[in-house]
């Protein structure tokens with residue numbers, strides 16, 4: 220079976236700005252692929268290229284095995300859910316949903332059936348006659364989703380559909396979209412800059428940076444086996460220790476020795492060590508760890524579920540999280556430790 | 568705070584209190600004056616149209632509707648009224664359609680020399696009517712198709728009036744189109760709406776307030792226009808203002824006042840329609 224979506228070396232630039240830089244991506248039918256990346260990394264532009272709102276400068280885009288790069292949006296079998304919802308303000312909810320079906324010359328009785336069905340799917344039955352101005356933000360997004368789903372497109376495109384909503388609503392709609400995906404098995408490309416959203420919803424996540432895809436993999440793999448330093452530092456929280464290694468001994472960037480002992484030190488040279496703060500143990504718990512560092516507590520933060528201890532060791536700063544009461548005071552010397560598997564080393 | 572400063576601040580407070588009343592009174596007087604000033608010519612004309620006498624002259628000794636009867640009985644006047652309405656309607660259709668299309672093109676596509684084009688389109692609006700009227704008379708005056716001559720026809724006046732109305736429609740609609748959310752248009756394309764259907768089903772309804780207002784403005788501009796119509800009409804195609812001007816020179820009867828009232832009523836009716844429609848539209852959108 221043909222791939223649901225195939226991007227082959229697709230590029231798009233605006234003057235000197237390269238918004239999308241030879242991006243390649245294959246998506247199977249039924250997959251939920253998230254484009255995740257910092258602001259300006261080209262996620263929206265990639266999505267707009269797929270939807271047909273922008274033309275690529277180079278490369279090929281195929282949807283269900285058919286080249287589409289030179290087709291306008293109304294000839295592509297995709298449906299976009301915009302951040303703002305983009306409902307037609309002068310049409311009722313039912314008319315909004317019927318619009319796409321009418322454009323495809325579907326017969327009226329079938330349209331009515333599909334509209335009812337789509338509203339049922341997003342749990343908005345009974346709102347048929349409302350105008351968009353009479354709906355809340357979350358309801359608008361549900362209608363926008365229903366409007367796209369009613370067309371049964373081969374590809375659903377989401378551009379940060381939840382980012383304008385408040386947290387609880389966002390979590391709820393996120394769960395709804397996930398449930399709908401499980402039930403209906405549509406193929407989706409979902410743009411977000413919210414990591415937890417990407418992790419929670421996706422079958423695969425594509426990490427974007429500066430117009431390029433850095434890594435495409437299932438969420439667990441992105442988290443546990445980041446392909447490169449950017450992915451590691453972008454996903455989850457991490458501490459970065461820039462060190463110089465001379466014959467197995469660690470020094471900070473000014474060349475002063477620091478009290479860090481590594482079980483398997485990298486070869487001599489400049490390195491960046493990355494650690495997840497949740498995996499660092501301190502105090503008594505650090506005894507027996509393969510890797511240790513002695514530092515002084517600079518300050519602490521209470522973050523609800525845990526305390527965060529900010530430590531300095533020579534010219535290095537890092538932090539670790541520990542649940543329970545605050546145990547170490549500012550200025551106190553403590554030992555921190557971690558397992559070799561919890562550390563990533565990248566050449567500086 | 569020192570005592571002196573305290574006393575001063577209390578004093579200035581009282582001063583401010585007095586001046587607020589004074590200012591308010593002055594404001595009311597001024598507003599009444601402006602209102603009166605604006606209403607006098609209209610009020611006097613309306614009063615004069617009910618004058619039973621044979622001249623436009625005060626004092627009015629008795630009142631009657633006889634000049635109204637005279638107006639509607641005279642084919643010359645009703646013909647002029649019909650001419651005015653037909654020309655205004657033609658102007659509305661031509662300038663609204665072309666102005667909207669031009670504004671849409673202007674808004675959607677990256678034209679080269681955009682500012683120059685904008686100024687060129689707006690130019691006629693600031694050109695004196697005499698100049699435009701003369702220009703059209705010279706440029707198109709000689710056109711004759713099978714015995715029908717362009718000069719002196721209603722069509723020529725429609726063309727001339729559209730030169731004023733079209734830039735106005737263009738200006739209004741260009742500003743209106745800029746307020747349309749681009750994503751909504753994209754959503755329509757995305758759902759399979761081709762550009763023409765998107766324009767009629769999505770864009771136009773969203774800017775309907777602007778369309779109606781600019782159409783009525785075009786209508787009113789044409790109804791009011793005098794100079795170009797004077798240049799371009801002949802006996803059978805004279806508009807109401809032209810005929811008024813001509814009969815003012817021969818005989819100043821209260822019939823003229825009646826004409827003025829009829830014309831003004833037509834214009835005010837249009838403006839009220841705009842208002843009513845506007846308010847209803849705002850309410851519908853729930854803003």
Ligand SMILES: Nc1ncnc2c1ncn2[C@@H]1O[C@H](COP(=O)(O)OP(=O)(O)OP(=O)(O)O)[C@@H](O)[C@H]1O
Nearest residue numbers: 233236237238257258259260261262263264265412
């Ligand atoms: N129409 C445009 N004209 C010029 N530059 C553009 C245009 N659209 C996007 N860009 C540029 O392309 C780059 C990528 O933009 P894009 O909107 O795809 O980023 P994004 O990843 O969606 O960011 P965000 O998370 O902020 O939405 C940015 O540097 C942006 O300034």
Ligand SMILES: [Mg+2]
Nearest residue numbers: 262263264410
């Ligand atoms: Mg974006």
